[in-house]
Amino acid sequence: MTSKISFTKMVLQNVKERGAWLLVSFLAMLMALPVQTMMRLDNVAAYGLKPKELEKEAANVFLNVTGFDNIFLLLLVVVSAFCLGMTGYMYLYSKEKTDFYHSLPLKRERMYFVPYVSGILIFVLPYLLNLLLALLAGAVKGTFPEGAVSMAFGAFLNHIVFFLVFYHVAILAVMLTGNLFTGAMAYAAFLSYGFIIKEVFIGMAERFFQTVVPSMLQGGSVSIFRLSFHTGGWTFSPLYAYYRSISDAVGISGRNIPWLYMGIGAASAIVVLALCILVFRLRPSESYHKAIAFKKLEPFIKTAVVFPFSVLFALGISSGIGKHVFGWFVVILVFTAWVLSTAMDFLYRMDIRESLRPRISTGVVLGMLAVTTIIYRFDVLKADTYLPKEDKIESMSVYIEKMNGLYSYPYDSAYNRGSSQMKAYLDNTKFEKFQDIYSLAKMGVEVQKDNDGFLKLKDEESVLYYCVRYHLKSGRDVYRYYEIKQDDAAVSLMGKIYDSWEYKEQTLPVEFIDEEKITEIYLKDIHTTNKQVTTSEEMMRKIFKTYKNEWESLSFEESTSQQVVGFLYVDSLTGDKNLKDSDSSVDYGIVQTQSLPLYEGFVNTRKLLEEAGCPVYTAEDVDKIEKVVLTSADEVGNEEDFTFTEPKDIKEILENSMFDQYSNPATDSYPNYSKSVRIYWKDDTGESKDRVYLGKDLPSCVKKVLKTED
Template sequence: MQSKTSLFNRGMWIQSVRNVGWVGALYTLVLLFIVPLQIILRYTGEVNKDGMYTEKLKTLFEVAESLQFLFMFTVPVVLAIFLFRYIQTKSAADYIHSLPISRGVLFWQNVLLGIVSLVLPVIISAIVLFLIKDSVNIEDLYTLKLILHWAIDTIVLNIFVFSGAVFAGMFTGMSILQGAFMYILFILPAALIQFFIMNINFYWYGFATTYYSGQNVQKLVPFVRIIDLLDSGKESYLSLVIYAIVACVLCFIAFIAYRKRSLEIATHAIAFKWLKPIFIYGLTTCSLLLWGMYFGEMKDSFKWLIFGYVFGSLLGYILGHMILAKTWRVFRKWKGYILFVAVAIVIGIGLKVDVFGYSTYLPNQENIQSVYFGEDGYSLTDNSKSHDIEQGDYYKPPYYYSSKNTINFIRVLHKQIIKDHPNISKREIQSGEAREITFAYNLKNGKKVVRQYAVREADYEAFYKRIIETPEYKNHFYYILEPNNKNMRYVKEVQIDAMYKRSEPITIKDSNKIEGLKEAIRKSIQNQTYEDTKSRQQSWSSIDFMDENGQIVDSIPFEKSYKGVEKWLKQEKMFENARIMPEDVSNVVVLKNKDHETLQPSWINNPSILTKRKGALTIKDSKQIDYFLSHTTIQEQGDYIVVFRYKNSSPEVQMFDANMIPTELKEKLK
């Protein structure tokens, strides 16, 4: 019978310090090396002539950040494994638990020692950082506030990772699995959601994979969230409080599990009998979803998806039993697998039949408050906090159309896509023949409906035309047209850089001229037709709007259909410098593409391959040269090949369709 015990046992404390004290000591040296010492090496002594030491630190995690994060996610895990190593070894577990010390004292003493071993190195490093603060050669490189933030963040997150490792250790009898389970514990929720999302995409037509798998899923992974939190330098005290609370909860659950686990469970993979089927079927499910996703995505085929399910489920089920039994002789245990397959088939059929009507659902017009329509599904989950305006990373929120006509046009297109259910391959998307578009409806009842499809725009030109020519669409699609555009207030300079013209870009700094150019661009865009936007003509130049630091706020191509911009540039006597002119061209060579060849890179390097062909026609007339300059395209194939020989730039080869060649030239090119 055990004797009366106290809440603290000095002997066990000393023994534990001897066992794991080296971890804390080593961590102290590591922290001193990767933070204070690095600052001393980088920011003391003479400043280099190039002035490399100019920026103040936004956060101390900028110093050897990769190493800091690496040790934050490994040292606490190693410490937890060594502190509770005795419960994973049968002889040690029997001996330690035979002593007159309660499990509560053993557990909490080890947890306390682990916390002390993680906290003291940080405090020591923080003190050293404070002592060397005035010795660096940049005034206020970092402040006392930054030191405190760094210390608090590191301590809280170290304890969070440590508590996760302790928690994982209570549910296994093997040290190696304790570390593995800890990392799996942090990754599993996000991984399962991501696997499910990627698999659902094969069952429900229109499922918005990009929207549901964006940053929201990644934020479920503590590793990713912690790195984003600390790397941004924008500490969230609420996040730290949440991590601290979760750490306490994990330790409390671990304590309960420690009190209930049997001593005989040491060296076993799973510590509790009720957890074994959860482990096996959980591993089987993860493997099924992972391999189904892999084969389905790689082959873009539902048949390969099913093959992935069969392969993955078998692999996961067998592997799970091997881990539990610690042997490969587990091939007789098939009853559980048959039950799993039966349940999986029922769920799969339910998803394929679409019993919820997900694929055919379309909100009623009267229930729609606004709708997003575009190719960038990522912007729906983006937010301003992930952008740094000071670094030129401007945030552009997703635009939701609220005009009744625009909503109706978008909804009609959506309805037609559901009806047609076009079958688009990945090859078509990668080649640009098809594109992904996203619909996101804000309903009047507060709900949101998001759908994503791959379509060929050519099949829906009549629908696109009505949407694209609406004033509201142009206001959204063209950044410069947006009312109350906040980012445009940062514009201090405009540069116009002409294509194939080796001269300095036109620079405009006069605020009145900048506003005049903006207005000319706005009018030109508003007068554009759908056909203008789909034209394959190459733009004259790029118009870059920049802030006072030279960062581009917005960039707009000077399209050949922008007659308003052309008129304004002529008034300001800038037009000839804003585009390539006939006098910049030596000559143009035109020849018929009889074999319907595609554009070859070798033609650019050696245009004589083309110009020496039989039937090639050389043009030197300035009016005809200007005609070809005004109709240059970016297409890869055409009925005619046109070689532009520039005076101050490398030759350029373009493809022209038959309807773009003047009739009088066609007669000569037969």
């Protein structure tokens, strides 16, 4: 016999019984949407911005709060799903309530869907009502940009889809467990397990491999105690899919509705819902107060927990030991696995003696750990010496730290997207004539084979660091990082790569500056700091175009032999140059500054700068210099000044000096910050110039006063 009470009435009765959660949901949404909208719009109004800027900033804030980029709303989605999923089926954790509900004349499907639907209503109705209030608040405040309604309801749909994903995951966590503690742990595990498994493979690769370094390409890590969790990369987790939907919706290309991730979320929600219903039908009634509702799942869950956490704990504790003395890593790994296995068995049985008994599941975990350690320690799969055949490669790209590290790019450039500029550069460059890059990569692989990844260098030798992307004809991308000795062969390959037009076109910062959007040019040399090149727009474009041509024509050999005598700071707009503020004649847009090295051989650029009233001073202008003061600091920071007035000494010092932001990749020359130079000009014709430094090879006049002559 089954009850004939209306399903709708049962749902409404359940909502009424959970009225406290409905009130909490409404108040939380009230704070996250309309209240936050009004507060943030008032805050923007207090900035004192110009009308156009105020309108733009207010619209941006309004679209963020009512749309995708509302951090409080994101947290509410995840937390509400957990609370409503848990409270809707909490009766399964109680013997009395389970017996009561199962005695009711209701089919199992109806018993499942009554709290299920009421939980959705408790979240959706307050969200929808407060979203309408937030839109109304924006309109009252005078901020209602075009597309606000469509974007707000697109975000509403996205948040609801992923709420259902998290909601179903929370319900599944209840179905699989027998008490609130293990239920909460199961929910956290479902959301984070993808991240945890990824960390196992990343951590093991970075401990035992030299060329496979995922974190370098994914933009850093977050440290918790002694464990590092790396950012970026695909992760099989509903949290990651939710994050990607938000990041795609508010990406650099503008706001859009992430239909792809919504589709993935909807499909995931349906699959997990079906799994929830199946588990609900199979769940034993006597599962209350047990750690796991299904006894047959206990060894599988134990293995799934003990394996990754044993690896992560061993990696964290043994950090810094290295791969050649990894005995302690193995000891810590085995001990941690035994402790965690015992703890899991105790959680299942609440009996210390039973938990200490040897079990097959513990042996399986130890076997998995042994196989994994052997694969990584001895590179069984040859991942560390991977080198595809040339005929399997469609294109390659290379990031050489000593060359690419000198350059910065406009922040709207593709190279600044994501959390790693190195990976962004590798992904957005393509060299179809890759023979020289392949030869450089081959040198890295040979070092890995011969020296097991560890270079043996003499004191005067240096290391060349670089990362390579192989884009295979199969469509797969493979990344590898190499360290080799910077010898003549390596420098020769660097030069060939640099001199190719493919490299210059895709790498030199001048290729990313639109000469039509240049607003100002400043000069920095040994005579002055950031002197504005006061001239016409046409002349500025001519200077930049000439500079661009000379840099594109500069060979690698010339770049290593010529001195950088100054820097051009080029200001340019990222937005529409024709968009102007109604209260000002100044172009409206975001101005960005690029620092560009000025080589001594750029004679045409220097000539144009001189015509614009900005001659570039070099060591040849020694007759205009009164003196040079060298400040030398010892290892403990004690400083001593030495003054040079002889023209030949001054010239020698200037010819061997460099600016603080410049280094020479081929000669491995960097500013020597313990030897700074200050230049004083005659008749106060220039500034007292500092932030100029000597290199590693000191001039003879400096060696003499420092008493370090050979």
